Amino acid sequence: MADTYRNYINGEWIGGPTFENRNPADTSELVGLFVKGAPADVTAAAQAAQAALPGWAGMTAPGRGNFLFKVADILDRKAEQLANEMTREEGKTLPESRGEVRRAINIFRYFAGEGSRMPGMLVPSERDRVHMFALRKPVGVVGLVTPWNFPIAIPAWKMAPALICGNTVLVKPASAAPLSAWRIVEACHEAGIPKGVVNFIAGSGGDLGQALVEAPPLKAVSFTGSCSVGNWLHAEASKRRLRIQLEMGGKNPTIVCADADFNLAVENVVNGAFFSTGQKCTATSRAIVEEAIYDRFLDALVERTRKLKVGNGLEAGVDIGPAVDEAQLETDLRYIEIGRKEAGAPLIGGNRLTGGAYDKGWFVEPTLFANVTENMTIAQEEIFGPVLAVMRAKDFDDAMRIANGVPFGLSASVQTTNVTRVFDYVHRMEAGLLTVNLPSAGVEYQLPFGGTKDSSFGPKEQGPAALEFYSDYKTVYLKY
Numbered sequence: 001m002a003d004t005y006r007n008y009i010n011g012e013w014i015g016g017p018t019f020e021n022r023n024p025a026d027t028s029e030l031v032g033l034f035v036k037g038a039p040a041d042v043t044a045a046a047q048a049a050q051a052a053l054p055g056w057a058g059m060t061a062p063g064r065g066n067f068l069f070k071v072a073d074i075l076d077r078k079a080e081q082l083a084n085e086m087t088r089e090e091g092k093t094l095p096e097s098r099g100e101v102r103r104a105i106n107i108f109r110y111f112a113g114e115g116s117r118m119p120g121m122l123v124p125s126e127r128d129r130v131h132m133f134a135l136r137k138p139v140g141v142v143g144l145v146t147p148w149n150f151p152i153a154i155p156a157w158k159m160a161p162a163l164i165c166g167n168t169v170l171v172k173p174a175s176a177a178p179l180s181a182w183r184i185v186e187a188c189h190e191a192g193i194p195k196g197v198v199n200f201i202a203g204s205g206g207d208l209g210q211a212l213v214e215a216p217p218l219k220a221v222s223f224t225g226s227c228s229v230g231n232w233l234h235a236e237a238s239k240r241r242l243r244i245q246l247e248m249g250g251k252n253p254t255i256v257c258a259d260a261d262f263n264l265a266v267e268n269v270v271n272g273a274f275f276s277t278g279q280k281c282t283a284t285s286r287a288i289v290e291e292a293i294y295d296r297f298l299d300a301l302v303e304r305t306r307k308l309k310v311g312n313g314l315e316a317g318v319d320i321g322p323a324v325d326e327a328q329l330e331t332d333l334r335y336i337e338i339g340r341k342e343a344g345a346p347l348i349g350g351n352r353l354t355g356g357a358y359d360k361g362w363f364v365e366p367t368l369f370a371n372v373t374e375n376m377t378i379a380q381e382e383i384f385g386p387v388l389a390v391m392r393a394k395d396f397d398d399a400m401r402i403a404n405g406v407p408f409g410l411s412a413s414v415q416t417t418n419v420t421r422v423f424d425y426v427h428r429m430e431a432g433l434l435t436v437n438l439p440s441a442g443v444e445y446q447l448p449f450g451g452t453k454d455s456s457f458g459p460k461e462q463g464p465a466a467l468e469f470y471s472d473y474k475t476v477y478l479k480y
């Protein structure tokens with residue numbers, strides 16, 4: 001019998017009707033039952049967060065940091081359990097889950113340390129004997145809405161900076177993978193964070209979204225997820241002049257130049273496109289390859305992709321887990337059908353995997369379409385699965401033009417040994433996250449994270465930049 005995970009409001013674990021969290025690699029396994037929050041719970045949580053605000057905001061920032069260090073230590077002690085649970089609820093491989101849990105722990109430690117810095121501003125005045133400075137103050141009650149694909153890292157990279165700045169929070173995790181975020185909240189409880197500072201409501205975003213944006217105490221919303229939900233939240237939040245931060249979809253390119261380290265480029269494209277089942281917002285979904293090496297590169301990509309093992313992420317040797325749920329699997333298969341019509345049969349993959357253990361889950365073959373051109377749907381729309389569009393570019397300039405020819409601008413990669421091209425790409429690429437001779441995915445927490453164009457809106461997340469969204473300045477002029 002699976003455990004039931006209750007919502008957390010004002011320091012209390014609150015029961016109610018539940019929904020299921022199932023393992024996408026083996027849907028016969030019930031990972032947990034989660035209490036399905038109602039709009040009234042959102043309102044209650046926002047009120048609790050409001051009541052807790054003066055105490056938490058009034059504490060010293062290093063004092064808040066001490067709580068975050070404790071949260072990190074608790075997560076660290078349970079790291080292997082958390083990784084195992086994440087693979088069972090989201091499907092990514094165990095090594096990928098271990099890496100993500102480590103990142104969440106590091107994020108809590110990083111922002112705990114930020115409590116001892118909390119940089120404000122101190123500048124000399126034009127006036128004699130005037131002292132002027134700006135202090136950081138919390139924004140207030142903040143709603144944090146997170147997706148399923150990084151189920152512990154994303155809640156961590158929103159919660160930790162929000163809390164260190166003195167805000168109180170209401171966390172709404174994705175219904176497909178709520179357990180990892182729940183574990184952070186459990187750690188906050190165990191760490192003794194005062195009641196009402198952290199609140200957690202699982203349940204359908206469609207049911208809870210309106211109550212969240214309309215909760216009177218709410219001052220800000222940080223959202224990561226799809227463009228459609230993000231755009232809706234933006235419109236609603238604007239009506240109440242809520243501060244909002246949106247991190248949404250991508251259609252990330254990897255440009256492969258003829259001068260690239262060939263084998264490294266093959267590895268980076270395959271890694272970027274297919275690892276984590278292509279379910280990373282920063283995944284490579286377009287490989288834009290210079291004509292001079294196009295055919296040879298395509299052959300090598302197919303050969304490397306053929307070696308990938310798809311299966312249950314708990315098993316050693318598996319490279320790629322399942323789609324997160326049936327709906328995502330159907331989305332993948334629908335785009336594969338569109339790709340067949342637009343670009344012809346895929347060079348490899350293109351089907352749901354069936355037979356034996358595959359019948360228990362939502363498995364799809366890593367799929368590669370060649371000769372994709374710019375206006376095709378599979379070159380323009382985010383799929384969020386292991387589907388790669390390979391495109392031919394006449395030269396580097398043509399590759400840059402194709403790479404920038406989408407509404408998104410989250411991440412991008414270039415594979416080249418030419419330093420001039422590297423800098424050209426750094427300056428001309430319309431994306432917030434750029435890699436060079438690395439996969440398009442794989443970021444760290446110490447630098448700003450986020451995109452441009454339709455991918456993102458508002459201040460960046462992570463690194464020192466995260467403080468900008470979660471704090472306000474109070475500017476002081478003082479005559480002495």
Ligand code: NAP
Binds near residue numbers: 203210233249382
């Ligand atoms: P999603 O369907 O937009 O859901 C994201 C979150 O929003 C979930 O918690 C969801 O709850 C909630 N939600 C749904 N409708 C809502 C509403 N009306 N009001 C308030 N919240 C609502 O996205 P997803 O399928 O979980 O994640 C995949 C998407 O996230 C992809 O587009 C991917 O590119 C993007 N992503 C972007 C980044 C980035 O940093 N740019 C990072 C990771 C993922 P339910 O689960 O209950 O529906």
